[in-house]
Amino acid sequence: MIQEKTVKYKSYKASERTATIFSYLTLIIMALIWLYPILWIVLNAFRTEYNNQGDLIGVVVSHYFPKQLGLENFVNLFTKTQFLTWFFNTLFVSSISFVLATMFSLSVAYVMSKLRFKLRKKILNIAIILGLFPGFMSMIAIYYILKALGLTQTLFALILVYSAGAGLGFYVAKGFFDIIPNSLIESARLDGATNSKIFTQIVLPISKPIIIYTALLSFTGPWMDFIFARVILGETNTRLHTVAVGLYYMIYGQRVDSNVFTMFAAGCLLVAVPIVSLFLMMQKYYIEGVTAGAVKG
């Protein structure tokens, strides 16, 4: 009987081991699949292959690994396109709009979470319904508004568009503030602190995760959006493109040039490196935000 048990135990262990090996295999295969397109962009950025005439081949080619590596794509990117201008445009827009957007969204979130006033529940409901109207559905309307204000064709318009609606994106942050115990706030009140003091000196210092989460999303937003930037700033004025718009037009614009794909990849790499590193550095806060947002529902 004892023998039987050990046999069972052994087979259990063996099956455990196969399961582990199988798990590792699955993970490795999946990781390869997930890295495959990303690595491809990186490789293309450095791909410098030439045809018989000695011209750079920039098209999509069927072999995954380049036969020759070099920096010519980057050189072309800086000398033949306005990539640097696009990059600084985007940096400018995102640096300003992330400050504004973070302020808007956090202040609304805090008010909705911790203060009680007459129209609170109404505003909350309206905000949720308004948030459902996808922004770009009213893009044409926004375009007209900006035009009436004489603001289209300026980066300022883009800043307004990215930050003005941020007040509606308070939901995740509200979930965070909800968890801060009311007793903390009440005891501060008893000590005579005003509401503004409580917010700036008690709540904000312990809200680092949600501040970083909100700031991260609003900073990276302009680097990823090309719908609004495209409609508001138009196609013709290339000096006003953001990186997303500029790079998109490089390969899918009116003047399509299929021979610039490797240059496009070089541009993508230069955008991706700072954004991805920012994300990875702030990973912890991002994960916290995503989990909180999802579970709150």
Place this chain on the structure above:
Amino acid sequence: MNKNTQETKHPSFINRLFQSLSQSLKKGFSRLGKSFQRFYDRFRDGSTGTKVSHLVMGFGNLTRKQYAKGILYLGLQIIFIFFMVSSPVVNSTPFGWKSLGNMITLGTEAGDLFNPTDNSMLMLLFGVVTVGIIAVFIIVYLSNIKSSYATDLRLRKGKEPTTFKEDIASLFDSRFHVLMLTPAMIGVLIFTVLPTIFMILIAFTNFDSDHIPGQHLIDWVGFANFAAVFSGTGEIAVRFVPVLTWTLTWAFFATFTNYIAGILLALLINRKQIKFKKMWRTIFILTIALPQFISLLAMRNLLSLYGPINSALVNMGILEAPIEFLGLATSATTARITILVINLWVGIPYTMLMTSGILMNVPADLYEAAQIDGATRRQAFFNITVPYILFVTAPYLITSFIGNITSFNIIFLLTGGDPVVPGYKAGQTDLLVTWLYSLTIEESDVSIGSVIAIFTFILTATATLISYRRSKSYKEEDAFQ
């Protein structure tokens, strides 16, 4: 079984909807009545200053030596009246009272060589803005009366009127919410509410590729655009049902494939025996961090006719010749399946991240209790871990379904809606939102686009409201407090 419960719930839900609708209507009317009553009461009971404030704003405050406040109110009234009467002209279109008339006619002057045509859309926009300004003014007007009346009450109780300093200080304390909400609300009003109302109104006009504002006059057409989308055999109506069907199919499969696969991946990484958990997670987070226009355009090119995936498949003997997977695919099914597969690549990491967080939070006492009851690990997994995850992530399923209905990037960047249906503007992979984008931005059929926008909005709003009102966080908002 699920179906049954849904069927039985359905009528009662509609009943409840109507009940709550009629209730809120009743409430609204009684509230309106009450506020008129209050308005009258304040006029009757107020001091002379308050009475005059009904006509000259800030007068009550001025007689109480609340100069700053009084001048502010008076100034606002003067500015408002000046704005309404003078009807300032911007881009040769007037604001003010003239814009109210323009809003109804949408312009009457067809242009000639020397005069530009009335810009109907600017007229409509300015009309909406003016109505908004009037609404804001009414709120300010009522607050002027309220403020004067509040001072009356203070005096009657033998207190001093509040000073301007005190009023400002209250913004940082008892009325802190006003200070905090105002900037955000102004932003939302101008860039969300105003455009939304404007867009809804456009749905009732004939703003399309044949009627360009500034070149042609645009008219109100009632429900003609709605009829063109929802009935008949017109170009739009014929494609509407297929696009809607594909949108819902896409949202369903995209949501569930990502959900299940993401949870499985999270469970896999979370296995005790797996080392370097953080590294595995980071690999998948890379996808989230990478801007979508980069990753999706990379995918599109990877899968192109001369791309590496085609050549690899041909070399392995899986394909005989390279095929088009996406936009130019010969069959819609190929393109659709490819999109769904790519969407797995995009979406699994999100679900994985979320589930990983939840897995760490499964209450440990549940496992302890199970262990005491002699449950095996397998039993604990299927009876505790799985139900817990499903329970906690249920709301996420609904939000992600709604998110998928309006997911724009993936379709736009991968196929742009193609493969095309010959003769029609909506392609085989077009979702409602990408269709509406190409209608409004590329084809300038803005009014039809607006109808589709309204429909999409109603679709998502209904789903959200139902799920939101049922969700715990709404019912038990104060659970933590």
